[in-house]
Amino acid sequence: MGAGWGGGGIGYSITLAETQTPDGKTQIGILTSKSVHSAGADFGLSATAGKFYSNADDIGQLEGKGLDKGGSAKFGLGLYGNHQTEVGTTNSKGEGVNVIEYGLGAGLGAEIGGGYSDAKSRWQTEIGSDKK
Amino acid sequence: MNGLDPGPLLFFVFGWFFALNIKGITDRTYRQASRFVPMIGGSVTLRIMGWIWIFVGGTLLALDFLG
Structure with missing residues (x-):
C-alpha cells in the first residue's frame, strides 16, 4: 500500500512479511517503509x-x-514488482539479504526505476516457539 | 511527533475520502485519470483501495496506541 507524489517521488508502504528462522519457526511481522x-x-x-x-x-x-x-x-487495476537488496545485512548463513515481491494492485500510477527505502518493524510474532 | 508515525494516520484519514467518495474525490480522480490512460475497472477499484487503506492504516494506529 503506498502513495507517492512528484517526478520520482516519495513513498510510504506497509508490508506483511513472513520469514522462516534456522530452527524452523515462522515469524510474521508488519513493516513500514519510507522510500x-x-x-x-x-x-x-x-x-x-x-x-x-x-x-x-x-x-x-x-x-x-x-x-x-x-x-x-496500475490504471485502476494493475501489476507491480520489486527487487530489494538490504544494505549491509546478512542472514544466518552470511549471505546478503534480498527481497523479491510481485503482485496485483488497485490504484493509479506508473513507475519504473530504482530507489532507496528505509524499513522499520512495527509488530512481529513467532509461531512454533518453544515458549510454554 | 511523539514517536507516532504519521504515515498510517494519513492512510487512515485519506482512506475514508476514497472509500466513501467524499466530495466525489474518487469519481473525480477516476475521471481525471481516464482522460490520460485507459483505466481498468471502474471507480470502485479506487474505493476498494480506500477501504484497504482504512483497514491497514487503522490496524497500525491501533497497534501504536496499544503498544
Missing part, C-alpha cells in the same frame, strides 16, 4: 497484495536501508 524513487509516477496511489520472497531468516534482517529496483503500472 525515495528516482523515476516514476507524477501522482500515484495504490493498495497492493502480492507474494514476497526473501532469503532473510529473521524479520529484523528486513529492517533498515534497502536499494529498490522495480516497477508498477
Whole structure:
C-alpha cells in the first residue's frame, strides 16, 4: 500500500512479511517503509497484495536501508514488482539479504526505476516457539 | 511527533475520502485519470483501495496506541 507524489517521488508502504528462522519457526511481522524513487509516477496511489520472497531468516534482517529496483503500472487495476537488496545485512548463513515481491494492485500510477527505502518493524510474532 | 508515525494516520484519514467518495474525490480522480490512460475497472477499484487503506492504516494506529 503506498502513495507517492512528484517526478520520482516519495513513498510510504506497509508490508506483511513472513520469514522462516534456522530452527524452523515462522515469524510474521508488519513493516513500514519510507522510500525515495528516482523515476516514476507524477501522482500515484495504490493498495497492493502480492507474494514476497526473501532469503532473510529473521524479520529484523528486513529492517533498515534497502536499494529498490522495480516497477508498477496500475490504471485502476494493475501489476507491480520489486527487487530489494538490504544494505549491509546478512542472514544466518552470511549471505546478503534480498527481497523479491510481485503482485496485483488497485490504484493509479506508473513507475519504473530504482530507489532507496528505509524499513522499520512495527509488530512481529513467532509461531512454533518453544515458549510454554 | 511523539514517536507516532504519521504515515498510517494519513492512510487512515485519506482512506475514508476514497472509500466513501467524499466530495466525489474518487469519481473525480477516476475521471481525471481516464482522460490520460485507459483505466481498468471502474471507480470502485479506487474505493476498494480506500477501504484497504482504512483497514491497514487503522490496524497500525491501533497497534501504536496499544503498544
